[in-house]
Structure formats: C-alpha cells, structure tokens
Amino acid sequence: MYHTVIETLSAADTLKQAGGSDSGWILHHVMDSHTLDFEPFFSIQLPHLEIFGIDISITKYIFFMWIVALLLFIILYIVSRKYKSTLIPKGISNIVEITVLFVRDEIVKPTIGKGYEKFLPYLLTVFFFILLSNMFGLIPYAVTITGNIAVTAALAAISFIAIQLGGIKSHGAWGYFKGLIPSGMPPWILIILIPLEILGLFTKPFALCIRLFANMIAGHVVILSLLGLIFILQTAFVAPVSIAFAIFIYLLELLVALIQAYIFTILTSLFIGMAVHQEH
C-alpha cells in the first residue's frame, strides 16, 4: 500500500515536470529533490549517488533529516550530561525534563500500564524526533521532513514492528495471534474474522503514516495556496488579506506540530498497550 502512494506522489512529480498543472510550484515546495533551495539568494546542487542501480543520493529531505537528528542528539546529549553533575535541572534541561515527564506520565503510563518501561525509550525517541522535525519545518527555507510520505512510512513501519514484537514477547507468537480473535466464536464466523483482523494489523500503522504526512503537508499547501492567491489574481490589494491568513495558518501549524507528535506517540503506545495486554 505504501508503494502505491509513493508511486502516486512521484507521478505527481512527473506531472509537475511536464508543466501540466498551474499549481506545480506548490508541489515543487513539498517534493523531494536534489537541490537545496535558498532562492532568491542561491541554491546548492546535491550530488547524485547510485549503488547497484539503487538511488541512494542525499536529497533535500535526507539532508534536513540528518540536521534534525544531529540537533536532537546534541540537545539531548548536553541535557543528559548535565544530570551527571547535579539532579536539579537548569536552563534547557527544564524543558526537556518537563517533556519527558509528560510523555511518561500522560502518554505512556496510562495507555500501556504494567511493563511500560520497555517501550519508553522508543516512544520518547519518536516523540522528540517528530516534534523537532515538525517545528523545524516551520523555519523559513527549512523542510518539513514529516511532510514526506517515505519518512512517515518508515516511522510507522518501526511502530508496526514495535507493536508486534511487544505482543509476541508478552504472549508468545501463537498466543498473540490467537488472542487477536475473540474466543468462543462459532467456526464459520472465523472465515470473515481472520482476514479482517489481519487487515486490522496493517491499517493501524498505515493510518499513523497517512495522518502525520497529510497533516504536515496540508498546512504547507494551504499557506502556499494563500500566498499564491496574490499571483493568481495579479493584484497587490489581496496581499494584506492573504498574508494575514497565511500567518494565522502558520500559528495554527505550531499547534498542529505539537498535536501530531502527541497523537503519533499516544496512538503507537495505545496499540502497543492493546497488543501487550490482550485481556482487555
């Protein structure tokens, strides 16, 4: 399913290159490419790498993903070093500690319950990574890496593995997959139920992937469309209105960046909780 969506989006890319649509410049902003755009000042051409016919070149999104990962590593490393000398948080440790405690006490503990400690590192990593990359994308000239379906699909795939491994580890492989189906069912209903439950395993991470991707890309497209109104109507009198609306959407995006990180983490942890504690 992921493959189809990725293919579809690259089809949109080809459409853009063919000049088939007038809104192509919007797609250009949210598509992966081999150039880092800092227009109107300059743009950097990234090298094209290929190994065994597989394109592994460092593209715009990968470049910014590495920046986000590096930034996250530096911030969290500094904070963790500070706790070695004193346990009293100061400066940047304060905000990180509040966020970590929020994720632990408000997200992970109530949804997973007993044995949540094993999943806490993964869920914290996901939360901080998504939060920082959502926020990073709001800086001018930066790229929202979560606005790329490949990135969110990878995050959802890791969540899928975490959910299944959590379930299998606590119930055993047979016990886990048997536990997906409610006991005491008449045999004929299993014909409908088993494919449905197997499908259900995959739709959960698929929804995670699409939700994050669509939410992040939608805000950018709306902002660009509002600014595009100036050029479509070709009058400067629209500019105050569309800039005011664009700023409003931008501020809304700040909220969405937080909420989407929260939702991705809480849903992943909810699904892990459902897999680990199948009895309810």
Next chain:
Amino acid sequence: MDLAWLGAGIGAGIAVIGAGLGIGKLAGSALEAMGRQPEDAGAIRTAMIIAAALIEGIAFFALVICILLAVKA
C-alpha cells in the same frame, strides 16, 4: 479525465463533511462532559483526542483515494 477530477473533488468534499460532523459531535459531547465533570477533564480530553485522531484517519483514507483518482486522471 475531467470527470475523474470532478469525482475526486466531490469525494473529498463528502469525506470532509463526514469527518467534520464526526469531530464536531465528538468535541461538543466532550466539552459537555467536561462541563459536568470538571475533575475528569484530563481523561476526557485524552479520550477525545484519540477518538478525533481515529475519525481523522478514516477521513484521510477517503482523501487518499481521491488523490489517487485525481493523479491518475
């Protein structure tokens, strides 16, 4: 080709109507519940956000189909 675009547009509109109704009703009920039980506001808010995210997920499934239709045309 134009009809597929029309279909995608109408489909996206209908999907958004459904999601909007669902989230609106959910938020209305949740706020009412918070008004009745202010001490449980935190738990109600969490449940509301999860349910809203699930409704949104269904709407996105519909929107993905619309995008597929629009891009194919």
